[in-house]
Amino acid sequence: NAGVMQNPRHLVRRRGQEARLRCSPMKGHSHVYWYRQLPEEGLKFMVYLQKENIIDESGMPKERFSAEFPKEGPSILRIQQVVRGDSAAYFCASSGSNYEQFFGPGTRLTVL
Amino acid sequence: GEDVEQSLFLSVREGDSSVINCTYTDSSSTYLYWYKQEPGAGLQLLTYIFSNMDMKQDQRLTVLLNKKDKHLSLRIADTQTGDSAIYFCAETVYGQNFVFGPGTRLSVLP
Numbered sequence: 001n002a003g004v005m006q007n008p009r010h011l012v013r014r015r016g017q018e019a020r021l022r023c024s025p026m027k028g029h030s031h032v033y034w035y036r037q038l039p040e041e042g043l044k045f046m047v048y049l050q051k052e053n054i055i056d057e058s059g060m061p062k063e064r065f066s067a068e069f070p071k072e073g074p075s076i077l078r079i080q081q082v083v084r085g086d087s088a089a090y091f092c093a094s095s096g097s098n099y100e101q102f103f104g105p106g107t108r109l110t111v112l
Numbered sequence: 113g114e115d116v117e118q119s120l121f122l123s124v125r126e127g128d129s130s131v132i133n134c135t136y137t138d139s140s141s142t143y144l145y146w147y148k149q150e151p152g153a154g155l156q157l158l159t160y161i162f163s164n165m166d167m168k169q170d171q172r173l174t175v176l177l178n179k180k181d182k183h184l185s186l187r188i189a190d191t192q193t194g195d196s197a198i199y200f201c202a203e204t205v206y207g208q209n210f211v212f213g214p215g216t217r218l219s220v221l222p
């Protein structure tokens with residue numbers, strides 16, 4: 001049973017470009033969470049999604065950031081017009097019917 | 113809003129016990145977690161405890177929960193160099209909006 005998959009593992013973008021981060025949850029999991037971790041800091045919740053629904057986006061910046069979890073395929077976190085302050089590790093987690101969250105290896109975004 | 117606090121650093125000698133502490137503010141928390149993060153890696157779930165429990169033991173790990181004081185601790189017995197990592201405490205109310213602490217960086221000295 002494969003764990004949570006994230007790709008790419010490392011992503012480099014120039015200021016103003018778009019970043020797309022993908023997350024495939026564990027098999028059978030229908031809940032996906034995105035977190036951001038700045039260097040030397042803890043994790044900050046961004047968004048919680050179920051298939052085709054955003055349940056809680058209280059941690060998402062109001063502009064440039066969006067997330068989706070379509071009926072088919074991975075969850076996508078999209079950052080438009082990236083700025084240097086977006087450089088961070090972005091982690092995805094998934095859970096099933098209980099309250100255990102399993103984390104992916106993260107995508108490390110570097111904005112030049 | 114909810115908040116989770118942890119001390120940022122802890123150093124112990126190999127073979128000693130480590131105790132990592134965490135306090136939280138949300139009295140309606142139902143699940144509390146300990147995660148381990150090694151350098152450059154994602155978070156690994158170590159253990160979790162329901163809010164109606166006060167202790168959980170799993171091999172070298174012991175979790176203690178004082179719900180009255182909103183205090184959670186993780187004890188690692190016979191700490192090894194491989195235990196060096198950042199340990200995150202987290203809480204949730206019914207599985208939505210997990211709140212993480214800042215992490216405690218555990219250094220194990222030979």
